[in-house]
Amino acid sequence: MLTSIMNTLQQLNINQPTAALSFQKGKIFFGTVKNIYPNDFALVQIGKQNLLAQLEAAITNGESYWFQVDSDEGDIQLKLLSKQDQGGSNISAILKHLALPPTKENTEITSFLSKEQLPFNKDTILKINNLLAHNNNTKQSLNVIRIMLTKGFPLTESVFKSLLAADNPERIQNKIQLLEHQLIKEEQTPAVQALQKSIFSLKESALKPLAIKLIQLLTEETHSNNEVRQPLAINILQKMGVKLEEPSFSQSNPNENQKQQLPVPQHLPEMKPIVLEENRKNQELFGQRTISPKLVDAAVDLLEKYMSKDMKQDFRLFTEQEKDFFKGILESIKQSFSGKESLYQFKEITKSLGIFYESQILQPLAEHNQVEESLKPSLIKFLQESNHSSPIRDTAEALVNKMNGQQIQSYDNGPMQHLHYEIPINLFGYHTNVKMQWSGKKTEDGKIDPNYCHVLFFLDLEHIHETVVEMKVQNRVITVNVYNESTAIKDKANELTSLLKGGLEKIHYQLSAVHFIKKDNNPLTANREKMNTLNKSYTGVDIRV
Structure with missing residues (x-):
């Protein structure tokens, strides 16, 4: 249902732009005469576009003909090739006119271009033939060809594969999960490790707003006077790797604590600049409390384990009371999750994917490292290595093509x-x-x-x-x-x-x-x-x- 509604809405979207069709000398098209004017001029409709051209031939209003552009300098001049075809013989005549053999492939392509009322020449048919040669789904492929021609995209293999991948209903999520599984068996080269890191960062981006909320609520509970909830919150934070001293929580003022920064692990002094920058971003989105990236990573890891199928094994260090408390905290987050946090999540995921990587590298130099660590450039570097198996290369290429298609x-x-x-x-x-x-x-x-x-x-x-x-x-x-x-x-x-x-x-x-x-x-x-x-x-x- 989803795909069919999507296609229908796309077709009915009147704002969907269409590039002006190209009427270069030698191009052939199938059009309908809408009006005849003095001095051998006529208004010819090709698809949704009207063309005013000079035509020295006997034509009739409302009739459809095969035309060829005779001159594209100044006023476009057309040459009449034949009238509307009733039996299919005109397709063979057009192919003969272009010095192309009447093969099944050439006939189907020419019929398709005629039906879609798209101008073409010999080179167009040859290029489309090459693009369709190694693709079994002809219907989907021809739909992509139509998009390429109506939008004015070049008929190249890279553009074709990208749009074909973008049109594929298979989820990008499934491809990423497959790639993650395939990478485990690969030799751990720098490119493989960088790609694994990019996938982890992508997963972290999806859970980061939830992780920050979790840390905030747990920290607030450590300052409560509730004899049951306070120790549970402290225990969970400690099991996340946070070094906390209980007396400091019981004696602190919650209002004062909002001005303090949550502790950064002592063995990571080199993280200080990153922590400060992350704290600034967190303050803008989630208020004044600042949170270290290491603590966010720990919360993301905990959430991943909780949401995985192996939850019981991963949570074996938690007591039943702690599990129930943790589940209740997550439920309260779920009920209060706002549009602001969803927007933040979308932005972070898009950035981690690197869909618009090529335009992002034009940003200030300080942001280049973050761009280079996103998924798309990591995939490109991975594909530059020649020692990987065909299945994993196919998965990586499919992901790059899917992202390129979205960019196009x-x-x-x-x-x-x-x-x-x-x-x-x-x-x-x-x-x-x-x-x-x-x-x-x-x-x-x-x-x-x-x-x-x-x-x-x-x-x-x-x-x-x-x-x-x-x-x-x-x-x-x-x-x-x-x-x-x-x-x-x-x-x-x-x-x-x-x-x-x-x-x-x-x-x-x-x-x-x-x-x-x-x-x-x-x-x-x-x-x-x-x-x-x-x-x-x-x-x-x-x-x-």
Whole structure:
């Protein structure tokens, strides 16, 4: 369902930019005459584009013909090749005109270009043939070819593979997990170790906001006067590797403690500059309390173990009382997790992936090390080594292509800006992906205009499964469409609509409406294959907006 809704919404997105089709000399296209003007001029429609050209031939309004560009200097001049084909013989004639053999592949490509009304020449067909030669999924490949031609992308193997990977429904999360498993068996070269470190940093980014919240709540409990909760919090922090002296907690004033920095392990004096920088970032996001990176790493490690399938073994050092207390702390974090923390998580994960690595290296020199340690440049360095097996190279290349495809689809188009990305996220132990497509206007000074945008979120969530959220912003008035198979989601989400409306009003936006659209009632998906309605009732909320 998710893929079909995604494709439908993409097709209906009127803001989706299309590059002006190229009408160079020698190019052939199949078009319809829309109007005939004096002096042998005619308006010809090719797809959604109209072309005013000079044409010395007998033509009829409303009829379709094969044309060839005779001259592209000044006014475009067209030559009539043949009228609309009724039996398929014209495809063979076009191939003969281009001195190409009427093979099955050439015929299918020419028919496809004719149907899509895309201009082409001999070189276009030869390049498409090469791109399709080693790909079994012809339908998906031709869809990518259509995107490349309509967007004006070059017909190169690198662009084709990147867009094909971006179009592949397999989650980026699955590829990263597969790569992590494959790396264990590889020779531990510097490139392999750097790649493993990048994957760990990515996982840390997904859990970091949760880890910081956990540390904050545990630390607050160490200053409480609760005879049960205080020692439990102290024990958990100590098992995370924090050296704490209990008397200092019982005697400290919580208000004074907010001005203090949590202890940094004594054996890491070289970490001080990094700690100070991390503390500054944490202060901006989470308040005045500062937290050392080493402590955050320990909290991330603890959370990973807790959320893993081997939780019982990993938590064998914890008492049952400590486990229950820890679980309660996490539940309170889950209920209070805010949009600010989710945004921080998204930004950190995107940065750790290095999707936009090429543009980030143009940033100030101080940020280069962080950029170089992200996943994409680590993958590129790994692929430069020739001693790795084919399976792991295929996985690494697929990841690079998937990220490149997202980068290719993120660009500026005049006053419009378009972003397309997919990131892995961890929703309290549930690993999934978020796909987002964003189109918005830019102001005169090149900044994002907050008054107008169109956003699509594609989610696969633990409780409500495949979900599409479409948000339209027009002059700061917001309309939200939620596509899901469950009917119960509307009642549950209605409880949050008033909170959403109030939150938007605080930042000067007006919520016009929130529509919940079930698959069977969705006109956008009427022509899709029927799917079984979910029998399970809805329980729980995955993401609070």
